[in-house]
Amino acid sequence: MKFGGTSVATLPRWQNIRELMASRRAEGARVLVVVSALTGITDALKQLCAQEDKGKRIEAYKTIVQRHYELLDHMQLAVPDTLAARLRELAKLAEEGPAVMGELAWSALVQAHGELMSSALGAAFLSHSGLATQWVDARECLAAVALPNQNERTKLLSAMVEAKPDSALNERLARLGEVFITQGFIAREAQGGTVLLGRGGSDTSASYFGALLKAQRVEIWTDVAGMFTANPRQVPGARLLQKLDYEEAQEIASTGAKVLHPRCLSPLREPRVPMLIKDTNRPELEGTVIGPEVREHAPSVKAISARKGLTLVSMESVGMWQQVGFLADVFAQFKQHGLSVDLISSAETNVTVSLDPTENLLDSNAVAALASDLAKVCRVKVIAPCAAITMVGRGMRSMLHTLSGVLAEFGQLRVHLISQSSNNLNLTFVVDESVVDELVPRLHEMLIAAGALRTDDSALFGPSWQSLYGSGETVTAGDAWWRTECRERLLTLGAEATPRYVYHLPTVRKQARELKTLAAVDRLHYAVKANTHPAILAALAEEGFGFECVSPGELKAVMAVVPESAPLLFTPNFAPRADYAWAFTTRATVSLDSLYPLEHWGDVFRGREIVLRLDLGRGLGHHEKVRTGGSGSKFGLPVDQLDAFLRLADAHGVTVRGLHAHLGSGILDVKHWGEVYGQLASIAERIGSVAFLDIGGGLGVPSHPGEAQLDIAALQEMLHKVKAAYPHYALWMEPGRYLVADAGVLITRVTQQKGKGSWRYLGVDTGMNSLIRPALYDAWHEIVNLTRLDEPATALYQVVGPICESGDVIGSDRRLPEAQEGDVVLIAQAGAYGKVMSSPYNLRDEAEEIIIE
Secondary structure: OEEOOHHHOOHHHHHHHHHHHHHHHHOOOOEEEEEOOOOOHHHHHHHHHHOOOHHHHHHHHHHHHHHHHHHHHHHOOOOOHHHHHHHHHHHHHHHHHHHOOOHHHHHHHHHHHHHHHHHHHHHHHHHHOOOOOEEOOHHHOOEEEOOOOOOHHHHHHOOEEOOOOOHHHHHHHHHHOOEEEEEOOEEEOOOOOEEEOOOOHHHHHHHHHHHHOOOOOEEEEEOOOOOEOOOOOOOOOOEEEOEEEHHHHHHHHHOOOOOOOHHHOHHHHOOOOOEEEEEOOOOOOOOEEEEOOOOOOOOOOOEEEEEEEEEEEEEEOHHHOOOOOHHHHHHHHHHHOOOOEEEEEEOOOEEEEEEOOOOOOOOHHHHHHHHHHHOOOOEEEEEEEEEEEEEEOOOHHHHHHHOHHHHHHHOOOOEEEEEEOOOOOEEEEEEEHHHHHHHHHHHHHHHHHOOOOOOOOOOOEEEEHHHHHOOOOEOOHHHOOOOOOOHHHHHHHHHHOOOEEEEEHHHHHHHHHHHOOOOOOOEEEEEHHHOOOHHHHHHHHHOOOEEEEOOHHHHHHHHOOOOOOOOEEEOOOOOOHHHHHHHOOOOOEEEEOOOHHHHHOHHHHOOOEEEEEEEOOOOEOOOHHHEOOOOOOOOOEEHHHHHHHHHHHHHOOOEEEEEEOOOEOOEOOOHHHHHHHHHHHHHHHHHOOOOEEEOOOOEOOOOOOOOEOOOHHHHHHHHHHHHHHOOOOEEEEOOOHHHHHHHEEEEEEEEEEEEEOOEEEEEEOOOOOOOOHHHHHOOOOOEEEHHHOOOOOOEEEEEEOOOOOOOOEEEEEEEEOOOOOOOEEEEOOOOOOOHHHOOOHHHOOOOEEEEEO
16 A cells, blocks of 8 residues: 555544555455655755755754654654654764765665655554554665666666565565555665665555565555546546556556556566555545456547647758668767657658657756757757647557547647557647647547447446536535434434435425526426426426426326426337327427337327427436437437438428437536537527427536535526527426435445455345446445444445345445444435336335425
């Protein structure tokens, strides 16, 4: 388990580390923790090394010492002997300076003290907290190896270790104990001196130890949930990469991702030790698993990364064509100036290379000196600043024929270099740096968000950054109705009988009134399929909502409860002829979304007014099964079939009175509905008979605390703006889950627990028979132990039901209080697509529904 500088800098973070270590011990594993220096300490040590004056070095030393003393005070610990020894050694180094051992060796030893001190402090805290922890000197385990091209600086400050499984080390540690802490970033060279591992050193140290010990896995604990399909700062919709093989992960890391250093993956390949990237603050998130398996699936783009600050060096000479030794002469100049080449492109008379600032010191003097020497053998042109945009995915060559849309994006840009990697894992475009921030999100939307190059992404991509972390106004579950005024009522209901769905009507009305503030919307229809309880239907009718139904059964349920004045919308999909014929006997407005009904049942629709549902060519949502647009979805008429539909409509006297598009669920980006309205309006202009545009629903309901809420005010502003461009069309929407999800919970009781390998299972008395969303499309629901709501969450559970299916998992890796049989467990956000999707599978009792007024 590796923890970085911010993770070891405060008492709460160390308490968190202890909990995580204890959870791994509970799995029966021995644990080795690798730590970085306290955040900011490595920089402080570098500044100490830069001081020529002894007095200034000693002052810098005192500041560093004080930082560690302050943390010890917060921990209420005396200075442990191991830390005191490190402090004395650092004081001596500051006093003597580099004269005794040479500047590079001295600097390496000084900088090594950051990790030596943090690990000594950590060992004392963990042992004092009841988790007996042995301190291990990494330099006694990691032996640096000399490489042919190393100079003295790289040998001491950017060393390499050849890490192969070492049974002797494993046995030695086994004799010492079960829990260990050691240092990242440092090793020992053959003569016994301390060396540093350079950038990404702590991650690499963890991998070295993982390989030496042939660990069950290496866990990199950081401040994000794993590797993502793009930089979330550029693309908030970037998706979590759930599983990668070593080569894919290394490619993504080396082309721009900052979560891992590429060096840390190589040691794990031969021993086939998997790596797991996890969020220290949110351990319940699944993270990214990196392993030896190359999964068999259709080629796809898995990530789009960008590296800024690149410098291109273009070298041209008419005499280079088939000239023996020309490239050797050119690259000798790069070696002489200590510059590492990244990308290479060649032609008969030109060679262009890129220099990456993360691997080179690229100041203007270094580049000018290189150019001056190169000018002796060729004409030189330096192009900067540039950026490399890289698409990473296994089997890139087999996808080239599908990238026409991507190539079109580059068509209007200055593309300086194109590189397709020899390992068939990436395709890179080098462009002007100024275009990157706008280009990367567009490419991500085309290749990943819109899914243009894949048929099934459920095994590849997890939740988006936005859905995991959010931005702006965030969800805080602390004031949820079930936590506050209704908790005791729910506990009483749970003690009487479970499972039970409980619906809070005041929350339904609150959500309804919030949506009624959308002044640009002329009519709101509730998507009845979300929850058909009569009390909810009646409450929404009182709030002035219409109702969108997808079956005769839903229409009948609504008509039995709501007044005749409530508008009805019938939007079936692949329904039989009889459904349409019957719907026309009601007051419902009927929609069509394919050619077949008009081609074969024209008499049913003759002389009718209908709504046409279109597929705008893309789908949105957290999972493929909630996306209702694009060629992979069964919904909607493709736009390229519109003319054929209109000809059939004319032939049967059918009037297209409205256009409708619904692309998916869980959408938080307000621009989406504006774009849909604009597209529908431009199509409506061609038709002439359209009076209203239905832009669907899919309004996102954040699930995780800290996730962004849908900004209703921004949505109103967006809709007002787009409607102003087409004021002659009425605007309809059809929210479903947004109105009822937070209003409903499922309460169930603990039945038993089971330990199995590294897992702890918590069983409850209902499962996928009552709530199928997690099994069906990986939906995330907050789960709490309502009985022990105020107790600390110390156990990590897989929450499962009694159904005879391996998919009967309600929640994975949930941090909950230690549970007892009979505890009432609450599953939140169950008001939508819960009871309505339940079944009597396994002949288990179905959940009762309870209304709280």
